[in-house]
Every structure is written in C-alpha cells, then in structure tokens.
Amino acid sequence: MAAEAEVIDGPDILKEWVGKGRVFSKTFNPELYHEVQQFVFREARLQDIHDYDAWEELWSDDAIYWVPANGTDTDPERDMSLIYDNRSRISLRIRQLKTGRRHSQTPPSQLARVVSNFELIESDNNDIKVMCNAQIFETNLRGDTMWASRNEYSLRRINGELKMAYKKVVLINNNKPIYTLSFLV
Amino acid sequence: MEQYVHSKWKKLIQPGMVHGSLYYDDEIFKEEVEKIWFRTWVYVGHVSEVPNVNDFVTKSIGPMPVLMVRDRNGEIQLLLNRCPHRGNAVCVQEKGNRARFTCPYHSWTFSNSGELMNYAFPEGYEGTDKSKLGLSKVPRIAIYRGFVFGSMAQEGPTLEEHLGGARRTIDQLCDNSPTGEIEISAGFLRHRTRANWKFILENECDGYHPGFVHSSIFSVSDSAIGSLYGNDAVAVTRSFGNGHTEVDPRPEFRRRGEPLSWFGTTTERLPEYTRQMKEAYGEERAREIMIDGSPHVMIFPNLFIAEIQIFVIQPVSANESIQHSTAIQFKGAPDINRRLRQQTMGSVGPAGFLLADDTEMYERNQRGLEIRDPEYLYLKRGEHRERRDEDGFLIGHSTDDLPSREIWRHYLSIMEAE
Structure with missing residues (x-):
C-alpha cells in the first residue's frame, strides 16, 4: 500500500509501552483513509450504544480480539492478557452480555468514545492495517472512569465489505490496577 | 482498657452477625494493618x-x-x-x-x-x-x-503452624503437576476494586452466589461449575482453622469418577499431560489426583487458590482493594498450561466472564453499607447443619456461610489480641 514508508521507533526505555517499531505509510490514499475511518467510527458507535449483534457482525471468522496486560508487545500465548478472544470467545462474550444478567453491565455503562490519530501501517498481507488512539468516558453505578488506549486493527475486505480480522487495544495504564472493564472496549 | 477493647470487638463480631463498620471504618482498617497485615503470615x-x-x-x-x-x-x-x-x-x-x-x-x-x-x-x-x-x-x-x-512480626507461630490443615490443599495443588511443582510465570492481571478486602476474602469460598452472580455465563457456556453449588450439591465447605477455608468439591468429582472432569476436560484431550502424570505417580495415584483435581482454598488473609489460578488480595484502604490474579502453570506440562491460561484469561481480571461480576457485587455491597440500618450483616446460613469431618474440621453444605463465620471467628481472635 505504501510506496514510501517510514519506521517510527521510540526510545528503548519506552518500548514496553509504545511497542515495537512499526512502518507507517507516508503516502496518502484519501479514499481508503476515509473508508477506514468511517468503519472505525461506526465500530465505536456500536460499542458505545451496546449494539452487540451489529458489533459482532463486524468480525471475520478467524478474528482475534486482544487487550494485553503489562505492556504492548507481550506474548499472548505466554503472558496473561485482559482479553485474548478468538472468534468463538468473542461470540461467548456477546452472548453473556445479551443475557441481561451480566451484572457489571446491568445497567450498561454509559459511554462516549473519541477515536483519532489514524495512521495506516505497512501490511505484510492483503489486510489493511491501521493504528489510532481512543479515549473513552464511562459512567456507571461506581462512578466516572476515563480510559485511554492505542488501538491496532487488521481490516479485510470480504464480499466488498470491511471486516475486523484483528483488533488490539493497548490500554495506556495496562500495567496498573484498573477497574472492571466489561463494556466492549 | 483491655476489657473495653475486648468488648468492642465482641460487640462488632457476634455469632453469625458482623457489624457493617468492619468494612468501612478507617480506624478499623488501620488496626487491621497493624494486627493482621503487619503481624500474621x-x-x-x-x-x-x-x-x-x-x-x-x-x-x-x-x-x-x-x-x-x-x-x-x-x-x-x-x-x-x-x-x-x-x-x-x-x-x-x-x-x-x-x-x-x-x-x-x-x-x-x-x-x-x-x-x-x-x-x-x-x-x-x-x-x-x-x-x-x-x-x-x-x-x-x-x-x-x-x-x-x-x-512483619519478629516472633509468632511458624508458617507450618499457621497453615495447619490447609497445607494439605497446597500439596493437593502441587500434586496436579507432573513435576510436583507449579510456576507463576504469566504475569498478573490487576483488578482495582472499590470495596473492602474482606468482601473479597469472604466471597472466595461462598458457594451460595455462583448460581446467581454467574448465571449469565453458565447459561451460555457448557460450564460444569454451576452444578457444584446447587441445592443438591454434595460438595462441602470446610474450615481448617486460623481463618483458612475451602470449598471441597471432591465428593462430587469422586462420584463422577472421571479424571480431569474437575477441569471440564478428559484424558483423551490432554494425552501428554496424562502420560506425564502416570509416569510421575503411577497409574492408580495419577487417576486419583486427576479425579480430585485442584483445590479451591482461601488461605487467610490474602492467598486464594482457585483450582487453576491464584488471586492475591491486597488491601489499599477501608474502601479500596486490588485483586491480583494469574494462571497457575504446572512445571513441565505445556499442553495443560495453555488451557490453564486460556480459561483463566476468560474467567478472571477486569474483563473476566466471572470476576467482573463478582467485583460488581463487592462494590455494590460496599456502597450498600452507606445505609446504616440494619447495622449488622447476616451470616447464619447453615449454622444448624455444621458438623465435623473425620479430621475434626468443621464442614457444611457448599452453599453455607460457614467459611465467612470461620473467617470472622479467626479475625476476632486476632483483633482482640493486644
């Protein structure tokens, strides 16, 4: 996708939190950029309003939904993650929410999230890879909570529609004790 | 003065009744730090x-x-x-x-x-x-x-004295590893909880709540946990003394007689682990271990071994705690270890299918205590059916409040001491 690209590498001391160097695209394809943004904005809205079925529809069949703990590029096959769902566990998560007896989401969190700083990154296959930042305001029975994350997506065009094959949400404070996180992040 | 101190704690902690202030009072929290956290093991x-x-x-x-x-x-x-x-x-x-x-x-x-x-x-x-x-x-x-x-105390009972009968549960856990050793190597999830640490402590061996708090996940997955805590369950709760309590589902697993049923799987699905276990312990003993499974024990005041994971409870203030949780790994047994991690990640931590809802209960309990009437919490379930097992430990039905009563009995003895 990128004729020209550049590696953005942080200082070593931040690697644990910023992650490994990624190759960001310098070329700008306005149509693709717009399409990707619209997809992610829609995903954000479906999460905010707890439209579980519509959100689940966004995933591809081989999807991975990953929220690491204690760093950015941890090994989910070795280290504990907050969420490390394959497609069937995504489905289980949704089915639990839909019972209406998921107490930590009954009543559901009231949410508004802002997603920004979109950048396309180099992909080693046909998936479209994008990174962005998110801030989420949550209010629930406990009170108000602010969440912030760096998100990474692999999007795939399937029958003309974009689907999420991979979503990684790196909470900025994922090495600290955090409150219950039972809405869709 | 001593007389007064004694009567203060006895008033707060009565048989089957504990005063709400034990969960929210800052002065009581400070005393707990000195007498429990900075004195006992x-x-x-x-x-x-x-x-x-x-x-x-x-x-x-x-x-x-x-x-x-x-x-x-x-x-x-x-x-x-x-x-x-x-x-x-x-x-x-x-x-x-x-x-x-x-x-x-x-x-x-x-x-x-x-x-x-x-x-x-x-x-x-x-x-x-x-x-x-x-x-x-x-x-x-x-x-x-x-x-x-x-x-933090220079003198006192030895660790083995402190653990007492609960040592057996740690042995039981380690027996489930073909090398006899476990590892804590996957890093911890840290769950911030706006509730007193004792709500967490008491919930760990509360077999009354799972059918209700976790009905959402039980109803959409094929989890076999639910049946351990039904009205007809043969699982028991047990107190080892010194505040250590367990839920012991072995009677149920022995009735089933299927190795690895405790873990919701079979020996066919974990052939390498099964082979290692037989090699380490011999056919018969390996079968016994794999039928009984791993313990569900709350070691007072802060180590909860929940079959496949551990939780470490950390008090922050009267109204705030941290639950540190991670998968237990059996040293040298990679095929079961992956499943141990996957199940743990699904269940526990801030986004876990189980712990998000347990924690929601802790936080609602804590807020509930802002309402000052009734003054006491009610922990009398199963008082009439407590009995002694063959080792002399108190046991009750898996849904009884026996663990909470026993935790409070121990708590009282610590807090009354000068």
Whole structure:
C-alpha cells in the first residue's frame, strides 16, 4: 500500500509501552483513509450504544480480539492478557452480555468514545492495517472512569465489505490496577 | 482498657452477625494493618517469579510494597524498598534483574541482600557503622512448596503452624503437576476494586452466589461449575482453622469418577499431560489426583487458590482493594498450561466472564453499607447443619456461610489480641 514508508521507533526505555517499531505509510490514499475511518467510527458507535449483534457482525471468522496486560508487545500465548478472544470467545462474550444478567453491565455503562490519530501501517498481507488512539468516558453505578488506549486493527475486505480480522487495544495504564472493564472496549 | 477493647470487638463480631463498620471504618482498617497485615503470615509471591539469581519483583504485604529478590547466593529475600537515608525508593521498576540497588537521591548503593555497600562522599560519614544502615527486611520469611510468605512480626507461630490443615490443599495443588511443582510465570492481571478486602476474602469460598452472580455465563457456556453449588450439591465447605477455608468439591468429582472432569476436560484431550502424570505417580495415584483435581482454598488473609489460578488480595484502604490474579502453570506440562491460561484469561481480571461480576457485587455491597440500618450483616446460613469431618474440621453444605463465620471467628481472635 505504501510506496514510501517510514519506521517510527521510540526510545528503548519506552518500548514496553509504545511497542515495537512499526512502518507507517507516508503516502496518502484519501479514499481508503476515509473508508477506514468511517468503519472505525461506526465500530465505536456500536460499542458505545451496546449494539452487540451489529458489533459482532463486524468480525471475520478467524478474528482475534486482544487487550494485553503489562505492556504492548507481550506474548499472548505466554503472558496473561485482559482479553485474548478468538472468534468463538468473542461470540461467548456477546452472548453473556445479551443475557441481561451480566451484572457489571446491568445497567450498561454509559459511554462516549473519541477515536483519532489514524495512521495506516505497512501490511505484510492483503489486510489493511491501521493504528489510532481512543479515549473513552464511562459512567456507571461506581462512578466516572476515563480510559485511554492505542488501538491496532487488521481490516479485510470480504464480499466488498470491511471486516475486523484483528483488533488490539493497548490500554495506556495496562500495567496498573484498573477497574472492571466489561463494556466492549 | 483491655476489657473495653475486648468488648468492642465482641460487640462488632457476634455469632453469625458482623457489624457493617468492619468494612468501612478507617480506624478499623488501620488496626487491621497493624494486627493482621503487619503481624500474621501474609502470602508474598512464588519462588518461580524470580527464577534466576539477581531477579527481583515488586510484591506487597498489605498496603506496603515489598521487593522479592533472589539474591546473588540464590536465596529469596524480602526487602523493603525504602532508602534508610531519606525514604526514597531504591528501585522503581516493577521487576528485573539486578545485583544492587542504587538510591537516585544521594547514590547510596545496596546489595540485593540489603547490605549498604557504599554512599557518595563517604568522608562525611566518618565513624559510621554501615552495617546498621542496610535496607530493612521483612523480619520473617518462610516458604512452603515454593509459596513465599512473610511476617512483619519478629516472633509468632511458624508458617507450618499457621497453615495447619490447609497445607494439605497446597500439596493437593502441587500434586496436579507432573513435576510436583507449579510456576507463576504469566504475569498478573490487576483488578482495582472499590470495596473492602474482606468482601473479597469472604466471597472466595461462598458457594451460595455462583448460581446467581454467574448465571449469565453458565447459561451460555457448557460450564460444569454451576452444578457444584446447587441445592443438591454434595460438595462441602470446610474450615481448617486460623481463618483458612475451602470449598471441597471432591465428593462430587469422586462420584463422577472421571479424571480431569474437575477441569471440564478428559484424558483423551490432554494425552501428554496424562502420560506425564502416570509416569510421575503411577497409574492408580495419577487417576486419583486427576479425579480430585485442584483445590479451591482461601488461605487467610490474602492467598486464594482457585483450582487453576491464584488471586492475591491486597488491601489499599477501608474502601479500596486490588485483586491480583494469574494462571497457575504446572512445571513441565505445556499442553495443560495453555488451557490453564486460556480459561483463566476468560474467567478472571477486569474483563473476566466471572470476576467482573463478582467485583460488581463487592462494590455494590460496599456502597450498600452507606445505609446504616440494619447495622449488622447476616451470616447464619447453615449454622444448624455444621458438623465435623473425620479430621475434626468443621464442614457444611457448599452453599453455607460457614467459611465467612470461620473467617470472622479467626479475625476476632486476632483483633482482640493486644
């Protein structure tokens, strides 16, 4: 996708939190950029309003939904993650929410999230890879909570529609004790 | 005065009734820190978290951070991360590998067994005895099968005395590993909880709640946990004394007689683990171990072994706690270890199918206590059917409040002591 690209590498001391160097695209394809943004904005809205079925529809069949703990590029096959769902566990998560007896989401969190700083990154296959930042305001029975994350997506065009094959949400404070996180992040 | 102190605690803690202020009162919390967290044995960490010489990891005793170190001689040390000079932290990293710690403020440098090695511009300390200026240590440290406990009291019962009958559960856990050893190596999830630590403590062996708090996940998955806590369950709750309690589902698993049923799987699905177990223990014993499964035990005050994961409960204040949780790994058994991690990640932590909802209950309980009538919580379920098992331990139905009553009985004895 990128004729020209550049590696953005942080200082070593931040690697644990910023992650490994990624190759960001310098070329700008306005149509693709717009399409990707619209997809992610829609995903954000479906999460905010707890439209579980519509959100689940966004995933591809081989999807991975990953929220690491204690760093950015941890090994989910070795280290504990907050969420490390394959497609069937995504489905289980949704089915639990839909019972209406998921107490930590009954009543559901009231949410508004802002997603920004979109950048396309180099992909080693046909998936479209994008990174962005998110801030989420949550209010629930406990009170108000602010969440912030760096998100990474692999999007795939399937029958003309974009689907999420991979979503990684790196909470900025994922090495600290955090409150219950039972809405869709 | 002593008479007054005694009557204060006896008023707050009555048979089957505990006063709400025990969960929210700041003064009571301060007394707990002194009498429980800084006096009794507290679980700190596992030796496998510092596998190599010079490894260190930040752990805690109550609200206080502790450095667990494997020093240059391979010994486990529990050091207090406070420079004796002005109080600065000698280490701000969560974990790593270091032979010495240097305070950034005035460059005092300590070995990883705590001795003061040198300080900047030593002429200014002429005649000073360096040996008295090392890092403080947790006064007593004891290790049982890799589980490291510390006590801030210079004297008191030994760890083995403290664990008493609950030692059996740690043995039971380790038996499930073909090498007899477990590892804590996957890192912890840390769940911030706006509730008193004792709501968490009491819930761990509360077999009354799962059918309700977790009905959402039980109804959409094929979890077999639900049947352990029904009205007809044959599982029991048990008190080992000293505040240690368990839910013991072995009667149910023995009735089923299927190895690995406790883990919701079969020997066919874990052939390598099964082979290793038979090789290690012999056919018959391996079968027994794999039928009984791993324990569900709450070691007072802060180590909860929940079959496949551990939780470490850390009090922060009267109204706030942290639950640290991670998968148990059986040393040298990769095929079961992956499943142990996957199930743990699904269940626990801030986003877990189970723990998000348990934690929601803790926080609602805590807020509920702002309502001051009734003054007491009611813990009498199953009082009439408590009985002794063949070892003399108190047991009850899996849904009874027996664990809570026994925790409070122990709590009372600690808090009444001067």
